[in-house]
Amino acid sequence: MNFPIRNATQREEKQMKSIRTLGTLAVTAAAAIGLGASTASAADPTGDYAVFKRCPYANLNVTQCVYSDTNGGAIKLGNSNVPIPSSKHLILQGGIKQDGPTSTWYNAVGAPTLVAPPLDVPGGLVSMVSSNWFFGPLLDAFNWAISSFNGVTATAELVGPVKFSTANVLFASGVGVELPLRVKLDNPFLGSDCYIGSAGSPVTLKLTTGTTTQAPVLTGNPGTLSFNPDFSVTTTSGVSLVDSAFTAPAATGCGSTFIDRPLVTFAVNSKIGLPATAGQSKAVMNGLARIGNAASVRTSAGL
DSSP, X not given: OHHHHHHHHHHHHHHHHHHHHHXXXXXXXXXXXXXXXXXXXXXXXXXGGGGGTTSOTTSTTOOEEEEEEEEEEEEEETTEEEEOOTTOOEEEEEEXXXXXXXXXXXXXXXXXXXXXXXXXXXXXXXXXXXXXXXXXXXXXXHHHHHHHOOOOEEEEEEOSOOXXXXXXXXXXXXXXXXXXXXXXXXXXXXXSOOEEOOSXXXXXXXXXXXXXXXXXXXXXXXXXXXXXXXXXXXXXXXXEEEEOOOOBOOEESOSSSXXXXXXXXXXXXXXXXXXXXXXXXXXXXXXXXXXXXXXXXXXXXXX
């Protein structure tokens, strides 16, 4: 009587073992399929949506993709005015989650959120450094620099979260774009760590397409609107964003050696007039902006 019971138990154990094996295989196969789906890369957006390829559109929280191209205007910090020529393009790219009047910014994917080329500073070192404080070898080094490498470039670098309001940009009301920046000054005489602003003390532009309240009063322009056929991309050409109320902190880290750095930094701040209070600096950024429906961008990318 015991033998049939043992045989039945053995058969059941074999059946359960087979079921467990099949289950393991099924889970492994499902995991492999899931892994393949998660690692498969979507194609870049095409057509009207191609400019949004760095937008984090795969994030379902993102409702709009933003691409802004500045190729005109100027940024003035204290006494130094740096033009933005038409040949240079400052690109701001990313996405936003729009919740009524408020929005949350999402940085670009696979590229910098702010792509800013070096801009030439008119006059170079002569316009950026007061040599009245130099003597001996440092004065000789400065004179050699201006005769050999006088050119200075200024490059804006993003050091904090961007704020972007589609409504404020389109309707010239309040702050449309907020950019916390530091500006790197490049020339061999200035060394590799010469900056105006930092993450802790940035040059914060609060740009508007409307009119500033701080003297000198500047008036921006929301530009001219146009749309693609299904109204999923809005293009504003002739946009002008302005700000005259930001402050500019003192430059830091200027000089090619630790020995001359304090004096060179002082000479830079003395010449440019830094730190600068509100009203002593201004920014005018001209160009175009495109805002795309993120769901349409996702569809274009095959998501």
